[in-house]
Structure formats: structure tokens, C-alpha cells
Amino acid sequence: MWDHTLPVEQRVADLVSRLTLEEKAAQMLNAAPAIPRLGIPAYDWWNETLHGVARTPYHVTSYPQAIAMAATWDTASLYLMADYSATEGRAVHNRATAEGKNNERYMGLTYWTPNINIFRDPRWGRGQETYGEDPYLTAKLGAAFVRGLQGNDPKYLKAAACAKHFAVHSGPEPSRHSDNFNPSPHDLWDTYLPAFHELIVNAGVAGVMCAYNAVNNQPCCGNDLLMTSILRRQWKFTGYVTSDCWAIDDFFKYHKTHKDATAAAADALIHSTDIECGTSVYHSLINAVQTGLISEKQLDTSLKRLFTVRFRLGMFDPVSEVKYAQTPGSVLESPEHDAHALKMARQSIVLLKNTDGVLPLSKAIRKIAVIGPNADNKIAVLGNYNGTPSKVVTVVEGIRQKLGPGAELIFEKAINHTNDTLLAYRDMTAMLSFKGSPGVQAEYFNNERLEGAPVQTVMEKDIDHYWAEGQTPVPNIGTIHYSARYTSFLKAAATETMNFEIEGDDGYRLFINDKMVVDAWTRNRWGARPFTLPVQKDSSYKLVVEFYQNEGNASIRLKTGDRVKTDFAALAARLREVDAIIFAGGISPQLEGEEMPVKVPGFDGGDRTTIMLPEVQTRLLEALQQTGKPVIFVMMTGSAIAIPREQARIPAIVNAWYGGQRAGTAIADVLFGDYNPSGRLPVTFYASDKDLPAFTDYSMHNRTYRYFRGKPLYPFGYGLSYTNFRYNGLKVAESARKGAPVNISVELTNTGKLDGDEVVQLYVSHPGVANAPVRSLKGFQRIQLKHGESKHISFTLTAEDLSLIDEKGNRYQPEGKTVLSIGGGQPGMDNAATGNVLSHVIMIQ
Structure with a gap:
């Protein structure tokens, strides 16, 4: 098991054979506990790196949001961003290991990203996490991300990517735990699955996350079509699958497709969901085995997939053997x-x-x-x-x-x-006192959890603080990982409803008369929290604000004032x-x-x-x-x-x-x-x-x-420039045999006065074919051109690029007219982008 010279498959099989049934079930939770008798450390699979390492207590580089990175139309940039993120992720993991925190959430090397769901409706709040509405663009950008994140070492993964959310998932958010969608076979294979196919079959993504919702009346994490037929049998995926967090609970709590936790756990495992994230429904796997719903060998299959990923990440090998395990902390926020x-x-x-x-x-x-x-x-x-x-x-x-x-x-x-x-602030100092003294009692702790005795207790005039990185609130406190409790009594000057705002970084919560009214301890990304407090003149109200800082700048502010239009x-x-x-x-x-x-x-x-x-x-x-x-x-x-x-x-x-x-x-x-x-x-x-x-x-x-058959305000692929581009010299055959590739080329010139980048876009359409897309993107290149410079641009369209999906979900290539369009945007748009668009009809025979 510990001999790093042996094949991974042999080591994994040996490890799994040593586990008890109870240990096996516990290892299938996202927070897998340690197994001291075998020397297996605890590990939490849950981590994120959507656009840079997320939610770590250490400072990291934050790149543009995923939808913004999609707007670059640049696979090379996305690949490098993912590579850099994996580098920082390794540094975070290595640092956490040195500090004894590597078993904590957001410290691992299994990242639950990218989100390659199709952004089909702009109302979806999580669409920002995706690469947009097009299956082809999403597939190419997602594949670049996976390859960059996972690295190119023949033995070890730099990090493990995870394609999510499989599948047919894009809102609404409030009903996602109970929604059931019934996409047509055409829409499933034409829109919702192509990006997953690219990442799973071609890019070698390590993991897949199944979605909350149901498809065709079966929850995604227990779905015959998605999980069994497509993912494991047709696509032959051998990596691991995690549920979305609390999705297995949804089987019996919201979907009502299963009677209890045991039935839900067994069915999710049968459909090869290897990890349950969020709660502990998978503890019920023990009962499922003991009652004959599933066999222990089915757990073994999942466990082998899980430990294969951990072995491929080098977690059980000497640091000297794993180059990524030697990544220093100095790479965090590097100039590059x-x-x-x-x-x-x-x-x-x-x-x-x-x-x-x-x-x-x-x-x-x-x-x-x-x-x-x-x-x-x-x-x-x-x-x-x-x-x-x-x-x-x-x-x-x-x-x-x-x-x-x-x-x-x-x-x-x-x-x-x-x-x-907006809130026009009032001076609060005259309203605040603690045990007869004006102001606020502030207690500062040398940990993030308000534990033990405070290191310093002082009186302050109010709660309005900002500390730059490296500064400390009081002497004898560390510059990071501290917390504070502020206690005061507010005496109302008049009978009124007072307006307040509280804001802080990193986490905070507010109690009034010992009742919590604001909780931003772990989810404080929504900025200032407004609230109101009805008060009676000369009455006192106990205010307690608790706050913690993990690293970097810190702030905590409680303000009152009048709402001013x-x-x-x-x-x-x-x-x-x-x-x-x-x-x-x-x-x-x-x-x-x-x-x-x-x-x-x-x-x-x-x-x-x-x-x-x-x-x-x-x-x-x-x-x-x-x-x-x-x-x-x-x-x-x-x-x-x-x-x-x-x-x-x-x-x-x-x-x-x-x-x-x-x-x-x-x-x-x-x-x-x-x-x-x-x-x-x-x-x-x-x-x-x-x-x-x-x-x-x-x-x-x-x-x-x-x-879409209407007129957009700004079309997909649109964007202006301070310079101008021109396409000419289109070369493409007049006809082609069905199944044969088609070559297309064009000359691109920057005709303006400034240097600039152009995104060359290639679209295919099949006029006259029922239910065919208006057009589909089938190629793109981001090109840098100095003013006056020209470049020759070429593409090769495969038979798949020239194909469609029929109503049964099968791919076919239609004969007859096929229109190829190449230029700085979509053809036929009034608000064309930077360059003209050239179109050509080719006959497929």
C-alpha cells in the first residue's frame, strides 16, 4: 500500500481490502475521517477553484469570474489561469499540511469545478459561474481549464478537476432541490451534454458532480439514463462522482422518490455516486449492505475510484517523489x-x-x-x-x-x-456605554473562535474599525487569525425606528438583547447588512458584535443614521x-x-x-x-x-x-x-x-x-474595438462528401490605426433542415494584429462539426446546402462586431 513503486491499481486494491464496512462507508463522505490503524489521514474532498483558489484562509490570486473568462474566447489564457490556480492550490495544501490543517475543508486538492452547465436563461444567478450559452465554446474552454488544472505529469495529477452539474441544470435556484426536468432527446444531446462529453471523454476530467434536480423523474445522482447509461457505459468514465451538497437528502426530503435515507443512499451508490457531500446519509450504506439492498463489493468499486484519485494526487507518497508537493508558499499571489x-x-x-x-x-x-x-x-x-x-x-x-x-x-x-x-450616518458615541463608562467594551482573542480568555480587554468609543494587513487591533495580538467581541448598551434619545448597517471582513454577527439578528459569520459576501430597531426614548438595548479575521485586511463597522433619498x-x-x-x-x-x-x-x-x-x-x-x-x-x-x-x-x-x-x-x-x-x-x-x-x-x-428567432440587443459573439478588421480571400470547396473534413481559410487584416485583438468566429448552419439551430459556433481563434498587419486564418471542420442531432438524440450529417460563415461575429446581424462576415454555401453529397 505504501510502496510508491507499485502500480496504483495494486496499491488501491490492497488498501480497500483492509477496510471494515464501517470504515468504507465513512470514506464515502466528503469529510472522510482518518483511519489511524492504517495510517490514512483524514481528507475533505470539498474544495473550489472557479476562478482562482476559493475560500482558503490564505491570500490567493483572484482571476475574473468564469463568465468573464469566457468573454476572452481564449483557451490559452484559460489553460494558464487553471495551471496557475493549481500551483497556488498546491501551495495552500502544502502550507495547510505543514500547519496540521490539511484535513480541513478548502485545503484539499480535489476541486469541484468547472461549472459547464449551459447558461440557457439570463435569470439564473449561477450563470456567472459558467462559460456561457454555447455548447461548443463551453466545451473548448472547459477542456482547456481541466488540462491546465490537472497538469501533464505522467504519474501525478497537479490537482483534480470536477465537471458539474451533471446534467440539465441551470436554475431556478429556489426550487432546485425539488425540480424535475424532462428535456427532449434532441435538446439533451444537442445542448446539455456536449460539454460534458468533451471533458469526460477527451479532456480526462478526474471527477463529475451530479446535480440536485431530477431528470425524467429520477434525481440526477440516481439517474438511469445520465449516470448508468451515458456516464459509465457509453462514455466509460472511470473517475469519481460526487453528489452536489445535500443532493442525496433531496431524494427523500424533496423529490419524494425514496422512502428514507437508506433507500436514497443505496440507490445513489447503485448509480455510482461515490461521494455524498453535505450530510451523512451515506452512513446508511452500512444498513443497506446489512439488509441486502446492496453488496459490500459495490462500495469497494466506489472506494477504488476515490483512492485512485488520492493516490494520483501523491497523497500517500514521499514528498521527494511528487514535484507538486514541493510547491513553495512563495507562489501565492506571485507577480506572474x-x-x-x-x-x-x-x-x-x-x-x-x-x-x-x-x-x-x-x-x-x-x-x-x-x-x-x-x-x-x-x-x-x-x-x-x-x-x-x-x-x-x-x-x-x-x-x-x-x-x-x-x-x-x-x-x-x-x-x-x-x-x-442611502444611509446618512449619525454619530453613535453619545448613545453607547458599558457599565457606566461611555463607549464599547472590546475583547480581543488570539484565535478566530472567541475561545478562551481574551488577550486584551479595552474600552473603545464605537465599533468602527479598519486594520490594514499586518496591523493589529491591540498589543499582544497576532496580525492574523484573531477575533473580537464588542459589547455595549445603546440608550435611545427618542422613540423611533432606528436604521442601522453592519459590515465587516472576514466574518461577523450581531446580537440585540441576546438575540442574533445578523449572521454573516461564514457567508458575508453580501456587503453591508441593513436592519432596523424600534426603540423607546431612554430605554437601553444590549448590543453585542462578534467578529473574526483570518488574514489580510480586516474591518468591522456598526453604523446608524437616516435614510436619505x-x-x-x-x-x-x-x-x-x-x-x-x-x-x-x-x-x-x-x-x-x-x-x-x-x-x-x-x-x-x-x-x-x-x-x-x-x-x-x-x-x-x-x-x-x-x-x-x-x-x-x-x-x-x-x-x-x-x-x-x-x-x-x-x-x-x-x-x-x-x-x-x-x-x-x-x-x-x-x-x-x-x-x-x-x-x-x-x-x-x-x-x-x-x-x-x-x-x-x-x-x-x-x-x-x-x-432565438428574435432580434437581440447585442448578439452572442459581439464586441467592438478601437480599431477595424477586414476579412477577404475566403477559400472553401464548393462541395464535399458526407463524412469528409472541410477546410476553410480567410485573410484577416487590421485596417485601423491601432494594434488590437480580433476573435475570428466560424459558424455553420443548415438552412431548410427542420429543428436545426439557426447557426452554431464550430470554430474560433483569438488573433493579435498590429495596425496594417494581415494573417492567414484556417480551420478544419470535421464530420461531427457538420452534423446535427435528430429528435431521438442521434447524430447525423444532412446532405445538401450547408452555410459556412467566418468573420468578427455572427452573420446577418445589424449590429455586427469588429469585422465583416463572409459566408459560403457548400453542398454536402
Whole structure:
């Protein structure tokens, strides 16, 4: 078992043969316990690295959100990002091992990413985690990610990727535990499965995560078609499968397809779900074996898959034998990784509109205003499933760094994402006291858990603190991994309902009269938490705030004040002397994401109920236009936003997604012309909610660019540039035999005055064929060209590229007319992107 020179299969078989039934069942939980008698350490399989290592207590590089990386249309950049993330993941794991924490969650080497679900509906809050709406683009980017993350060592995995969520999974979030979808065989094989096929069959992904929902009335983790027929038999997948977290509970709690935990556990195992994440339903496997529902050999099959992954990660071999186990901590946030985060942030930015060359702005600008809820919002640039970098550059910081000496920058938040009422702070100090002394009792602990006696107990005037990295709140406390408890009594000056906000980094919670009213101890990514407190004059209210810091900067603030409605006309009047106005708006991961406790107009449980830009932002933009100054709309989002009024009126619109730790720098580079924008949309931007079928309708009819028959606001593949490109010299055969490859080539020239990147896009369509997509992407290349430079671009289309899926889910190649289109976007669009599109009809015989 411990002889690293023996074949992995032999070692795994030996190990599994030594386990008792109880030990086997326990090893199939995500938090697998140690087996001291065999020297097997505990291991938690649950880890994330969607766009950089996530949720670790150490500082790591945070790249643009997945949907933003998809907007780069650059497989090489994604491969390198994944490689760098695996490098940092190894450093985190090695450091955790040295500190005795390697058995903790988010310290392992099995990453449950990438999310390759198809972003079929822009209302889905988790769509930001995907590579967009197209199966081909998703497959190619996902495969690049897997290869980069897992490395190319012949013996050891650098890290283990996991394709999720298998399958037919893309919202709604509030009902995901009980949903059942019945996709047609055509839609299943044409849209929902191709990316999984690419990662599983061709890219060699180590793991697969099955989804919460049911398909054809069977939960995905116990599904005959998906798990048994397709995954294991047709695709011959030999890697491990994990359930999504708490998905096995859903069998009997929500789907009601199984009577109890034992039945659910047995059926999930029968369908080769090897790990149960979240709870301990798989403890019931012991009872399932003892009652004859399953055999112990079925557990052995799963365990062999699980331990094969751990052995391939080198977890049971000497450090000297595993080069990745020697990765030093110095790679965390290395200059190369930071530079790549900046590169990808730049590459991802999509220029949607630029009337009369408003952009780029002149660097000689003397006075500029940066307005909006995302202007100085670090949560917005980091997206979800993110790590914590030591420094995050927001929009206002990036622009401030870009401006020359003597230039003036005016910053105002002005509004929240969905309303125009902000908190005007009051001084709280006169209201707070503790045991007769004014202020707040602060107790500081040398751990993150408020355990033991406080190292220091002091009185402070209020709860409003910020500590930069390396600073300490009080003497004799460490610079990291500390916690605090703040206790005070608030005496009300009047009978009223007081407005409060609490905000902190890393985790915090608030108690009023010993009742917890705010819990952000582990899920604090939603920013400031507002709440109200009805008070009676001269009455006292006990306030307790608990807080912890793990690394880096830290802050905790409790504020009260009056809700004040922003006067848009007054704001516009204050800005009449500026040279330009940048409005940083859109939405944020504070509003969209996974199963979130958010319910505000336009948003519900992490999803969106409308794709329109929140009305308050449209009204503010209209007011800013009244200044007569150039208004540039920098939109941050993880999904397509409908902005028809902005498209008609605002001269310049930039879609910046959630751009990662260097988002502000990248945005400033684009706005001031130090980088020529080159991102392309990986999703369709629709004009209104009327363009969308019902959210729960999983038919692809009238969905995504492949089947949408209406007119998009901005089409899939769209993006402008500060330069121009021209395609000519198209070469392709007039006809081809069925089953034969087809070569196509074109000459691409940068005809503009600036250097820039172009994304060459190749689409295939089959006019006259019933139920065929309008067109489908079948090739793309990101090309750098200096102004005046030309390059020869070529593609080879395979028979599969020229094929369709019939109504029974079978692939076939139709005869007759096939249209090939190559250029800077989709053919036939009024709002074409950077270059012209050339089309050619080829006859398939």
C-alpha cells in the first residue's frame, strides 16, 4: 500500500481490502475521517477553484469570474489561469499540511469545478459561474481549464478537476432541490451534454458532480439514463462522482422518490455516486449492505475510484517523489499570477457601444466623476466562489491611479443597485456605554473562535474599525487569525425606528438583547447588512458584535443614521464642471448567485425576476446625461442585462463583468486607451423580458443565439474595438462528401490605426433542415494584429462539426446546402462586431 513503486491499481486494491464496512462507508463522505490503524489521514474532498483558489484562509490570486473568462474566447489564457490556480492550490495544501490543517475543508486538492452547465436563461444567478450559452465554446474552454488544472505529469495529477452539474441544470435556484426536468432527446444531446462529453471523454476530467434536480423523474445522482447509461457505459468514465451538497437528502426530503435515507443512499451508490457531500446519509450504506439492498463489493468499486484519485494526487507518497508537493508558499499571489489576472480582466471587457469615438478618454483629462454602486465595490469585482487576494483594485481606484498629477476625481456612490436611498450616518458615541463608562467594551482573542480568555480587554468609543494587513487591533495580538467581541448598551434619545448597517471582513454577527439578528459569520459576501430597531426614548438595548479575521485586511463597522433619498438633479448640478462622467453600475454577486437570502425588486433567492437594468440606474443615467458631459456606462454583471434605453441614449457602454482583483486597472486601461477592448459576448443580450420563455422551461425553443428567432440587443459573439478588421480571400470547396473534413481559410487584416485583438468566429448552419439551430459556433481563434498587419486564418471542420442531432438524440450529417460563415461575429446581424462576415454555401453529397 505504501510502496510508491507499485502500480496504483495494486496499491488501491490492497488498501480497500483492509477496510471494515464501517470504515468504507465513512470514506464515502466528503469529510472522510482518518483511519489511524492504517495510517490514512483524514481528507475533505470539498474544495473550489472557479476562478482562482476559493475560500482558503490564505491570500490567493483572484482571476475574473468564469463568465468573464469566457468573454476572452481564449483557451490559452484559460489553460494558464487553471495551471496557475493549481500551483497556488498546491501551495495552500502544502502550507495547510505543514500547519496540521490539511484535513480541513478548502485545503484539499480535489476541486469541484468547472461549472459547464449551459447558461440557457439570463435569470439564473449561477450563470456567472459558467462559460456561457454555447455548447461548443463551453466545451473548448472547459477542456482547456481541466488540462491546465490537472497538469501533464505522467504519474501525478497537479490537482483534480470536477465537471458539474451533471446534467440539465441551470436554475431556478429556489426550487432546485425539488425540480424535475424532462428535456427532449434532441435538446439533451444537442445542448446539455456536449460539454460534458468533451471533458469526460477527451479532456480526462478526474471527477463529475451530479446535480440536485431530477431528470425524467429520477434525481440526477440516481439517474438511469445520465449516470448508468451515458456516464459509465457509453462514455466509460472511470473517475469519481460526487453528489452536489445535500443532493442525496433531496431524494427523500424533496423529490419524494425514496422512502428514507437508506433507500436514497443505496440507490445513489447503485448509480455510482461515490461521494455524498453535505450530510451523512451515506452512513446508511452500512444498513443497506446489512439488509441486502446492496453488496459490500459495490462500495469497494466506489472506494477504488476515490483512492485512485488520492493516490494520483501523491497523497500517500514521499514528498521527494511528487514535484507538486514541493510547491513553495512563495507562489501565492506571485507577480506572474497577478499579471495574468490583469491580462484576463483586460481580455474579458466587451465594448458594447462607442458613439463618435467617445472612448478612449484623453489622459489629459483634468476633472472626472466616478459615480455608482459598483464604483468602489470590492465584492462586485470578485464575483462568487472566490478567493481573497491581499489587494483588490476597484473602478475608482483604477481610474485614480490612471489620472495624471493635478487631475481631480469626484466619487459618489449616489445610489444602491436597486434604490436611491442611502444611509446618512449619525454619530453613535453619545448613545453607547458599558457599565457606566461611555463607549464599547472590546475583547480581543488570539484565535478566530472567541475561545478562551481574551488577550486584551479595552474600552473603545464605537465599533468602527479598519486594520490594514499586518496591523493589529491591540498589543499582544497576532496580525492574523484573531477575533473580537464588542459589547455595549445603546440608550435611545427618542422613540423611533432606528436604521442601522453592519459590515465587516472576514466574518461577523450581531446580537440585540441576546438575540442574533445578523449572521454573516461564514457567508458575508453580501456587503453591508441593513436592519432596523424600534426603540423607546431612554430605554437601553444590549448590543453585542462578534467578529473574526483570518488574514489580510480586516474591518468591522456598526453604523446608524437616516435614510436619505438621493437628489438626482442636485447631483447632476454638482457635476456640470467635470470633463466626463463614468457611471459604474449593473448588478453584483450581492444580488445574484447560489441560493441567496436576497429578495428585493428584480431578484429572488439568487436569481433575477427581470433582466432589465434596475430602474433607479436608468433614471440616474438619464439625469447624468442632462449635464451635457460625456457619460460612460461601465456595467458589471455576471449575466446578460437588458439596456435598450441606455443603448439608445448613452454614448459609450462597456461591459466589465466581475473582473477579479485587477478589474479596476483593466477598466481604466480600456477607458483611457492603454488596452484596445477585445472581449466578445459568450451570451446573448436580449432586449427585454418578453424575449424569454418561462424560466422553468428547459426546451431550447427560442433560447440562446442557436434557437432565438428574435432580434437581440447585442448578439452572442459581439464586441467592438478601437480599431477595424477586414476579412477577404475566403477559400472553401464548393462541395464535399458526407463524412469528409472541410477546410476553410480567410485573410484577416487590421485596417485601423491601432494594434488590437480580433476573435475570428466560424459558424455553420443548415438552412431548410427542420429543428436545426439557426447557426452554431464550430470554430474560433483569438488573433493579435498590429495596425496594417494581415494573417492567414484556417480551420478544419470535421464530420461531427457538420452534423446535427435528430429528435431521438442521434447524430447525423444532412446532405445538401450547408452555410459556412467566418468573420468578427455572427452573420446577418445589424449590429455586427469588429469585422465583416463572409459566408459560403457548400453542398454536402
